[in-house]
Amino acid sequence: MTTPPSTGKRSSRSRPTRASKALREGQNRFVSIWGEMGSSWGIPRTMAEVHALLYIVGEPLNTDQIMERLAISRGSASMSLKSLHDWGLVGRAHKRGDRKEYFRAEQDVWQVFRIITRERKRREIDPVLMALHDCRDVTGPRAADLESCETDVESHNDRLDRMIEFIELIDSLADQFVSPAGKGLQLAVGLLGKAV
Amino acid sequence: MTTPPSTGKRSSRSRPTRASKALREGQNRFVSIWGEMGSSWGIPRTMAEVHALLYIVGEPLNTDQIMERLAISRGSASMSLKSLHDWGLVGRAHKRGDRKEYFRAEQDVWQVFRIITRERKRREIDPVLMALHDCRDVTGPRAADLESCETDVESHNDRLDRMIEFIELIDSLADQFVSPAGKGLQLAVGLLGKAV
DNA sequence: CCTTAGTTTCAAAGATTTTTGAAAGAACTA
């Protein structure tokens, strides 16, 4: 799948070329940007950085390489990798004659965001929707008549219903994007994008 | 805009009816859910709770009412309200013969999410795109020939370009949603939703 | 101009989240 032994940056212990130094710098910047972004969206910075490193390097790395590259502890690396694996953003790989475990990040950007969408929907949106429905039940069934004409309760229910309706729409959009047949959305989105 | 003096929940110091207790409970639940959700998406829990309270109560509240209702300090309330006002999610209001300042949350759910989208785009996505472009520059112009045939640099650049392209697409989608003429997206989204 | 009611600010305290590192656990080899 990847090219042969890859005559990569510094395979033969040669001194770094100008290009390989730029590459290193580019990778480091990407890692920082992604880490920063992750943390502003509620994802642990280190987890995002590990992901960024694996994505941008393109080929599998082992725990020691990741630790060294990001200057983090073994425990932290292991935990971030576990989370990334749970999300499905990172897969395990092995190299012949090397007992170490290697990790490879999904390389298809669309797939990356489909996975992120799927997981955030599952972990955050769906539970919120559940809770909102429970919350809605507290103030009675639709068009209820608890006492007689409790307009406060009615407008409360309207506000809840509008919010629930909106979030359900987002939820179903996420479904579209995530689904294997989600190419539909991909296409539609492309068209919309053009129609600026 | 709102109904008269509003014969609200407990205007005349009467004992709470069953319905008004349910209403209170429903509001509290909504506040908790929204606070929880905010914090999982990188928004301070209290700020999200203040927003939730103002949204679900529907009518303007003053700082003391918010402090009491959420059991938070004056400083915290003031800071959250400032942020919400900066975002544009909350407006100031005044009542005749009352020197206190009142705060009212935007009530249109679509508008709420348009605002959130606009602000997150402005504060988080756009800066990331800038940084990614700078990062891209580090490894030379498109189809560069830094040394000769540095395939590592080339594939690095490809990965960056794919990521940038995707985020730019999201960015322009966000534009569509945010724009006043964004009804287009609203519509398209509605159609897509149906086409499940 | 002074008083008073209300609001904002910000350093320190408190709470929460993240990282570390060492010990326990697994998996392989001889």
Add this chain to the structure above:
DNA sequence: TAGTTCTTTCAAAAATCTTTGAAACTAAGG
């Protein structure tokens, strides 16, 4: 089985983020 190598776990430490509360500030009323 014992030894070796690598991985995971988790309690404590560190870092980060949030809240508090009292002082500074602002504006309205007298």
